[in-house]
Amino acid sequence: MIEEPYRWLEAVANRREYIEDQLRGATPVFAFSRPEGVLLLGAGPGRTKIFEVYNRHGMAALGNPVDIEKLRQAVIETAHLEGFNRSPDDVTLRRLVGFSISTALKNAFEQIVAAPLIVEALFAECGGAREDDVLVRVRYDGAPEYASNGIVVAFPDREREREACEWLRAQLTGSDPLARVRGLCLTAWSALVGGTEFQDLKPPDPLPAALDKHGIESALIDRSGTGPAQYRPLGEQDF
Numbered sequence: 420m421i422e423e424p425y426r427w428l429e430a431v432a433n434r435r436e437y438i439e440d441q442l443r444g445a446t447p448v449f450a451f452s453r454p455e456g457v458l459l460l461g462a463g464p465g466r467t468k469i470f471e472v473y474n475r476h477g478m479a480a481l482g483n484p485v486d487i488e489k490l491r492q493a494v495i496e497t498a499h500l501e502g503f504n505r506s507p508d509d510v511t512l513r514r515l516v517g518f519s520i521s522t523a524l525k526n527a528f529e530q531i532v533a534a535p536l537i538v539e540a541l542f543a544e545c546g547g548a549r550e551d552d553v554l555v556r557v558r559y560d561g562a563p564e565y566a567s568n569g570i571v572v573a574f575p576d577r578e579r580e581r582e583a584c585e586w587l588r589a590q591l592t593g594s595d596p597l598a599r600v601r602g603l604c605l606t607a608w609s610a611l612v613g614g615t616e617f618q619d620l621k622p623p624d625p626l627p628a629a630l631d632k633h634g635i636e637s638a639l640i641d642r643s644g645t646g647p648a649q650y651r652p653l654g655e656q657d658f
């Protein structure tokens with residue numbers, strides 16, 4: 420009986436190693452709080468990485484596509500139930516994280532007799548003003564990390580993820596147009612995927628060669644939207 424807790428800890432450690440091994444090679448996703456709203460961006464080989472969750476909420480994720488869809492469906496169901504039982508204005512990201520997102524990932528991670536969810540994700544809520552935006556990074560074990568600087572990056576390597584956030588924060592200003600934000604984001608994407616150091620990194624023109632075989636996805640949760648749904652997919656013509 421005394422050995423049981425240690426066996427559980429060993430199983431959890433093995434589970435963590437397995438998930439991180441499965442996530443190795445996944446491409447990053449980004450979220451930015453901007454004057455226009457919240458910009459979500461990612462790139463991948465034809466697989467969807469950017470999603471609408473609810474009226475003013477969005478999600479970006481990397482990992483197993485089936486597990487991403489499981490998490491997305493769980494969050495959507497909770498958001499719509501919350502909106503029905505209360506009101507759409509009462510659907511907040513902090514409640515979704517506390518009662519759905521973190522719980523689902525934590526339970527899947529700790530139930531060692533079942534398969535885990537191999538997902539790293541970020542979530543965004545667009546507020547009436549930029550200072551009201553909420554951005555959160557949620558890891559595969561359910562641990563949430565709320566952003567205080569309006570930039571979130573999700574990438575399997577935590578140190579590189581931190582470096583990308585710091586580089587982007589140093590490069591961006593509050594008045595940058597979305598086109599420049601996108602260019603800097605794709606530069607950071609290329610550095611993360613290619614293993615390039617962020618020191619002296621400059622935005623290339625044209626787009627990084629590493630993006631040739633990857634489709635770029637982006638969406639804006641529009642702060643100026645007049646209807647209940649503010650999520651708007653973006654194309655090349657929008658930059």
